[in-house]
Amino acid sequence: QSVLTQPPSASGTPGQRVTISCSGSSSNIGSEAVNWYQQLPGTAPKLLIYTDNQRPSGVPDRFSGSKSGTSASLAISGLQSEDEADFYCAAWDDSLNAYVFGTGTKVTVL
Amino acid sequence: EVQLVQSGAEVKKPGESLKISCKGSGYSFNIHWIAWVRQMPGKGLEWMGIIYPGDSDTRYSPSFQGQVTISADESISTAYLQWNSLKASDTAIYYCARQARYSTGWDAFDIWGQGTMVTVSS
Numbered sequence: 001q002s003v004l005t006q007p008p009s010a011s012g013t014p015g016q017r018v019t020i021s022c023s024g025s026s027s028n029i030g031s032e033a034v035n036w037y038q039q040l041p042g043t044a045p046k047l048l049i050y051t052d053n054q055r056p057s058g059v060p061d062r063f064s065g066s067k068s069g070t071s072a073s074l075a076i077s078g079l080q081s082e083d084e085a086d087f088y089c090a091a092w093d094d095s096l097n098a099y100v101f102g103t104g105t106k107v108t109v110l
Numbered sequence: 111e112v113q114l115v116q117s118g119a120e121v122k123k124p125g126e127s128l129k130i131s132c133k134g135s136g137y138s139f140n141i142h143w144i145a146w147v148r149q150m151p152g153k154g155l156e157w158m159g160i161i162y163p164g165d166s167d168t169r170y171s172p173s174f175q176g177q178v179t180i181s182a183d184e185s186i187s188t189a190y191l192q193w194n195s196l197k198a199s200d201t202a203i204y205y206c207a208r209q210a211r212y213s214t215g216w217d218a219f220d221i222w223g224q225g226t227m228v229t230v231s232s
Contacts, residue, residue, distance in 0.1 A: 002154065033216035037155070044205055044225050045147075045155065050218035088155055098171040099145070099157040 003028060004089055004102035011108040012079045020105045022072040022089030028100060030070040032092045036063075037101075039086045048087070049074060081109045112136035114144075114206050114223035121229045122196050129192040130226045132206030139187035140164040143209035145219060146180060146191045150202045160209065161189055196230045203227050 012018040036049035049065035089102035145160040159170040163182040179192040207219035
C-alpha cells in the first residue's frame with residue numbers, strides 16, 4: 001500500500017500524448033524531489049526523470065515531468081510502440097523515513 | 111562502462127539463509143549509496159534500504175527492518191542483501207541501484223543491476 005497513488009493503466013495510439021498522475025502528500029511530493037522510472041517488460045527499471053522535470057542524458061524529450069503541490073505528472077508526447085512499459089513515480093517520505101515508489105502505471109500503445 | 115552486476119537466480123527452501131550480491135564497476139564504488147529494491151511477482155517496486163559503502167552507514171525501510179541485512183565490502187566493490195531465515199513471501203526479484211547526486215542537489219537511482227530472482231518454495 002504505497003503512499004504515492006498512480007492510475008493502474010493508461011493508453012493511447014501512436015503519436016498521441018499520454019499523461020500519468022502521481023498523488024502524494026506534504027511529507028513526500030510536497031517537500032521532496034520526484035523521480036520517474038520506466039520498466040520495460042522483463043527488464044530492470046530505468047531512470048526517466050529526476051528532480052521533478054529533468055531528463056538524464058539519452059532520454060528523449062518526448063518525456064517530460066512536472067509537479068504542483070502534492071502531485072506530480074509524467075507526460076509522454078508522440079507516443080511510440082516502444083514506450084509500452086510500467087512507469088513509477090518515487091520520492092523520499094519524511095514521515096516514513098523511507099524512499100517510496102508509486103503504485104505504478106502500465107502504459108499500453110493501442 | 112558504469113554498471114552493477116548482480117548474482118544469479120536462487121531457489122531456496124523456507125527457513126534457509128541466503129546472501130545475494132551486487133558488484134559495481136566503472137566508477138568509485140565507495141562514494142555512492144547503493145539501494146536494494148524488491149519486486150514481488152506481478153507487483154510494484156519497494157525500497158528496502160540503502161548503504162554507503164565508504165563507511166557502511168545503513169538505513170532500512172521500516173517495512174524491512176529486522177527482516178534483512180544490508181552490507182558492503184568496498185574492497186571488492188560489492189554490496190550484499192542477506193536473509194537468515196527465508197519465507198515463501200520473500201519470493202521476488204531483488205534489484206540493487208546506485209544513488210547519484212545531481213546538480214539540482216537531489217538524488218535519484220541512475221544505475222540499476224539486472225535483478226536477482228529469489229524463489230522460496232518447499
